[in-house]
Amino acid sequence: MKLGAFSVSLAVKDIEKSKQFYEKLGFEIFGGDQSQNWLIMKNDDKVIGLFQGMFDENILTFNPGWDQNCNKLESFSDVREIHKKLKSDGIEMASESISGDSGPSNFSIKDPDGNTILIDQHV
Numbered sequence: 001m002k003l004g005a006f007s008v009s010l011a012v013k014d015i016e017k018s019k020q021f022y023e024k025l026g027f028e029i030f031g032g033d034q035s036q037n038w039l040i041m042k043n044d045d046k047v048i049g050l051f052q053g054m055f056d057e058n059i060l061t062f063n064p065g066w067d068q069n070c071n072k073l074e075s076f077s078d079v080r081e082i083h084k085k086l087k088s089d090g091i092e093m094a095s096e097s098i099s100g101d102s103g104p105s106n107f108s109i110k111d112p113d114g115n116t117i118l119i120d121q122h123v
Helices: 015-024 079-088
Strands: 005-012 028-033 038-043 046-052 059-063 093-097 105-110 116-121
Touching: 005 015, 015 038, 015 046, 028 046, 079 093, 079 105, 079 116
Parallel strands: 005 046, 059 116
Antiparallel strands: 005 059, 028 038, 038 046, 093 105, 105 116
16 A cells, blocks of 8 residues: 655644754755745755644645655545545545545545554645
8 A cells, every 4th residue: 555645744743843843853845825824834854834824733644646746646545546445445534535546535544543644646
């Protein structure tokens, strides 16, 4: 199972303070829109998302079909395949937004400690 690019989506209280903090750790803005309260930041191949007011907890995020630079991969496990496999393995879905036979879709699960894992395909 190829899960694609990995990032941590952080629920932050003050996006400007968080941006400044992570810049001191060597992260640079890679995407997003601070006026909409979200930024994607990178340090080499490490990616974090800063999200103010969008969700209540931090989320581990995987993007099937993308590499760490948001480039489309030639070969990857489609989110629908991953979803089907995890359901057949008895993993309970926390949310599901699966549509069509290809293209964007997502679902989330919780690990045994309650951490949210988002599988979010954009291609």
